[in-house]
Amino acid sequence: MSEEFKVEIVNPEKSFLSKEDVTEVVVPAFEGEMGILKDHISIISFLKPGIITIYSKSGVEKFYVEDGIVEFKNNNLSILTSSIFNLNEVEKNKLQDLLKLAEEEGSKSEANDQTKYLVDQKIEVLKSLN
């Protein structure tokens, strides 16, 4: 029996990625990292800033996301996000820019707890990448 399922990542502009031979996906869900294998229960969750790791027959791919929604149903994983970068293709400068932006955002004091938490996450992840 095959252990593969389908992953689709879409952003508002286009379908970012579509893969049929995925064995495992690790997503940075809102309440912690979440690994998804075949026949996972149907789930809807949010993403926090972090790294999506996709394990497939053709290798491992990593993506940086800032936000999004994941939906898993009938062995179809859909990830909707407005900001996603493939870590292999993105340039170092771009990540540094993002970090700078995030730090500026974090220095604003009026943000509420949730946004602060998200910004902190973003800074942490970006720092680990740079």
Next chain:
Amino acid sequence: MASLDDLKKRIASVKSTQKITKAMKMVAAAKLRKAQESAEKGRPYSEKMNNIILNLSNGISDKENTSKLLSGTGNDKVHLCVVMTSDRGLCGGFNSNIIKKAKSYFSKISAEDKELKIITVGSKGNDQLKRVYGEKIIENISFKESKNANYFDADKVGKMVIEKFEAGEFDICTIFYNQFKNVITQIPQAQQIVPLNNEEDENNSDESYEFEPDEDEILSNLLPKNISTQIFKAMLENSASEQGSRMSAMDNATRNAGEMVDKLTIEYNRSRQAAITKELIEIISGAESL
């Protein structure tokens, strides 16, 4: 009767107009391909988003306490209309179709004695609406600088709508845009985005989802996003429609200019021949009288 010189000038000017319209048609055709492509590519996102929300709202037991964006405020006194048009003219009936649709909706609302507020996106719509509905327009946004429709712009509009909703400035929000069907047909659409119109008959999944965090939090996060997404979808459809509409309008203009050149050329040749004949008669009759 126009003189030969006048006709000659007229032909030249029609010809140069034809050149312009032809060039505009080419440009629109090239842009259309790109706009159409991105409109098609953008569809999966908004469809998926809709699906998730549909699934979510079906799964929610306590409909009363859900986000106001889904269930509405319970009133329908104040209507907010977001009229999305282009920033440039010369695109046939594109803008006037949206305006016509919006105006008929406006008069319906006024007839029901409800309050009306308008946000115009794109300067052409603002130009056409401000004469009659000037005092109703509360905001005018234009994205002249951005070349293509992008999510960032749509998000700005979406955030504004949500801000106004949370401030209790309106109860029902409708967006007006042109849906792209093909190059010659664009259908003006009125889509209600607040509260969300969900067609319950499409209930094909009895499957229960696991939620993380809980439903309410997901919904309250998702619904504002959905508004931006719907607006973005409308912007994409609009930009494809605009280019399509411009292309066919310019195609028509080019053809009309061609017909006009033909007609003028015939007239020019006729009057040239008439002048020659007249001169000949004068010479001959002059020679005869000697």
